[in-house]
Amino acid sequence: MPAPQQTAAEIALAAQKQSARRHQLLSLPSVLIITLFGVLPLLVILVYSFLKAAPYGGVEWKFSTNAYLNFLFQRDIFDDSLQFSPAYLYIYLRSILFAISTTIICLLIGFPTAYFMATRPPEQRSWWVLLITIPFWSNLLVRTLAIMFIIRDEGVINTILMNWHIIDKPITMLYTNFAIVLGLLYSYLPFMVLPLYSSLEKLDFRLVEAGFDLYATKRQVLWRIIIPMAKPGIIAGCLLVLIPAIGAYVTPLILGGGLHLMIGDLIAQQFGSGRNWPLGAAQALILMAAVMAALFLYVRNSTGKMHHE
Amino acid sequence: MQGLSLADSKVAIAAQNVRKVFKGAGQDAVAALDNVSLTINQNEFFTLLGPSGCGKTTLLRLIAGFEFPTEGQILLYGEDIALLPAYKRPVNTVFQNYALFPHMTVAQNIGFGLEMLGQTKPAIEARVAEMLKLVRMEELRDRRTSQISGGQQQRVALARALAPKPKVLLLDEPLSALDYKLRKDMQLELKRLQLETGITFIFVTHDQEEALTMSDRIAVMSKGKVLQVGAPRDIYDRPSERFVANFIGETNFLGGEITSVAKGVPQVKLDAGPTVAAEAPEGQKPAGKVTVVVRPEHASLVSAAKGALKGVIENVVYFGTDTHFHVKLSDGTPFMARQQNAGSSTVAWKQGDKVGIDIADDAMRILKD
Numbered sequence: 001m002p003a004p005q006q007t008a009a010e011i012a013l014a015a016q017k018q019s020a021r022r023h024q025l026l027s028l029p030s031v032l033i034i035t036l037f038g039v040l041p042l043l044v045i046l047v048y049s050f051l052k053a054a055p056y057g058g059v060e061w062k063f064s065t066n067a068y069l070n071f072l073f074q075r076d077i078f079d080d081s082l083q084f085s086p087a088y089l090y091i092y093l094r095s096i097l098f099a100i101s102t103t104i105i106c107l108l109i110g111f112p113t114a115y116f117m118a119t120r121p122p123e124q125r126s127w128w129v130l131l132i133t134i135p136f137w138s139n140l141l142v143r144t145l146a147i148m149f150i151i152r153d154e155g156v157i158n159t160i161l162m163n164w165h166i167i168d169k170p171i172t173m174l175y176t177n178f179a180i181v182l183g184l185l186y187s188y189l190p191f192m193v194l195p196l197y198s199s200l201e202k203l204d205f206r207l208v209e210a211g212f213d214l215y216a217t218k219r220q221v222l223w224r225i226i227i228p229m230a231k232p233g234i235i236a237g238c239l240l241v242l243i244p245a246i247g248a249y250v251t252p253l254i255l256g257g258g259l260h261l262m263i264g265d266l267i268a269q270q271f272g273s274g275r276n277w278p279l280g281a282a283q284a285l286i287l288m289a290a291v292m293a294a295l296f297l298y299v300r301n302s303t304g305k306m307h308h309e
Numbered sequence: 310m311q312g313l314s315l316a317d318s319k320v321a322i323a324a325q326n327v328r329k330v331f332k333g334a335g336q337d338a339v340a341a342l343d344n345v346s347l348t349i350n351q352n353e354f355f356t357l358l359g360p361s362g363c364g365k366t367t368l369l370r371l372i373a374g375f376e377f378p379t380e381g382q383i384l385l386y387g388e389d390i391a392l393l394p395a396y397k398r399p400v401n402t403v404f405q406n407y408a409l410f411p412h413m414t415v416a417q418n419i420g421f422g423l424e425m426l427g428q429t430k431p432a433i434e435a436r437v438a439e440m441l442k443l444v445r446m447e448e449l450r451d452r453r454t455s456q457i458s459g460g461q462q463q464r465v466a467l468a469r470a471l472a473p474k475p476k477v478l479l480l481d482e483p484l485s486a487l488d489y490k491l492r493k494d495m496q497l498e499l500k501r502l503q504l505e506t507g508i509t510f511i512f513v514t515h516d517q518e519e520a521l522t523m524s525d526r527i528a529v530m531s532k533g534k535v536l537q538v539g540a541p542r543d544i545y546d547r548p549s550e551r552f553v554a555n556f557i558g559e560t561n562f563l564g565g566e567i568t569s570v571a572k573g574v575p576q577v578k579l580d581a582g583p584t585v586a587a588e589a590p591e592g593q594k595p596a597g598k599v600t601v602v603v604r605p606e607h608a609s610l611v612s613a614a615k616g617a618l619k620g621v622i623e624n625v626v627y628f629g630t631d632t633h634f635h636v637k638l639s640d641g642t643p644f645m646a647r648q649q650n651a652g653s654s655t656v657a658w659k660q661g662d663k664v665g666i667d668i669a670d671d672a673m674r675i676l677k678d
Contacts, residue, residue, distance in 0.1 A: 229412060
């Protein structure tokens, strides 16, 4: 009987179309919000980056690639020739270096922490998660200022060390690279611990036992079983720390004292005292492009590997 | 493992007065294992049988090295391994849920133990190929463990545990996750593997049928104690305690009192009427009030006039191969008789019929205490 079968197929197809339409309708609010607050501002930045800077901030509506040229070159004031000037590039490289160090240290501290949490009895675990999230309850600015009070020359650490006569002169910690990385570490550690915890919590510890049973030492179990299985958490944690750390603004500004600029401060400067909005826009886009390119390469690389295995 | 004498080379595992109390269980915690002593011989298929919570898995984990005994010794070929970490014991485990490494292929899983033992690549590859052949999984060597069926995962788990040639293989309810048909096949497969490899198997199960069909010897456990150890036939035919008789197969318990002993065989006056001869438990001379057990298949229904035991049929349950008759004896004790459905000659007893019960010679056993 081909006729009823056909109608059944038609009904199914119609139902499918209808449910697809319904799904589209459901996604409408999120599409609207992303367009309005995600894509549109990016387009504005893109357009601004190709305009001429107005003398007192803002832009003149004339096309110009000066912003991108200024990123790498400096116009000589006398003969107007372009000269290579890597100052911005240095700031970028330093920011990336800081962000990478922060990520690595976060991973080294976060992994044992998350492992500890994941191996607690189930009824205790949510308390540990709660403890990890406590820093989020107060403002980042306040917390960063608190770090300042701890590490400055007359701060808690130096006072204690001097009182105990371990040191004669205060150790300068504030407004150094150390202070910036410490601040970043403090700000982003929970973003490393939580994804690590969630992937370690799902780890079947019978696999660990199986590893021991098959003559693997503790170190071998860690490298051959636990870490490979926690890989999704490790990747998620590293991205969640690395990406915001590259563009961090408040922490380097306060703890670096404006002496050790990072990308975030640099961009903010262009929109503020620098009064060069197109340059700020260009710098922001270059950062974004660099991060996205790195991510794209990584994803392509790792999926390629997976197919290979 | 060097320099073992011939005398103890036969015993693969000996547990001596092993006690295990789990930490944090409080002061009046019940011991998970209470003074357990066992010897398991080389090349034996030994089963630890008992209900959940009886301590059988704990004992297995103590042998594997995942837990350490509170007291007592565990000897592997005469050497005390009780406090040795798991990775130093030449013993491998097949886990209940298989615990295969999901980020490795079938072949990588099987080779893992060998790799950890530091064997060379060619040696590992040869052994992995051999194991794949043994469990008939050659075509699936490069699959991920998530891409194979439950039965296949079971085989990989077996191959992985057998690959390093363990002195003893521990199996923790490995068949419980399989469906009935597959479980039957794997029972035969396990038995075949044990005979082919000549490795001592210690098998944990709560399934009495599995235990009876596969084992050379069974230890029946309850509440952290070993109640009886013996060949399947011994355990089934001569249960020493009420728990064992009840846990393995179906049993009728009849109360009675020993009135005399004729040629070393106690004569028991049953509460339900007649006096019968019943075998005493090995090495014991019971007296006074006792409990006698009879397996349902050793009892047959006869007309009310003939049987010594008399009762009324309360229920008839048809099972295909046989029929179960639930009878209420004259003193009110429930009794079950099983009759094979051999042919049309079987008398068609119905509910409400008054019947006599005939019990085969030597089928009555007196329980300990």
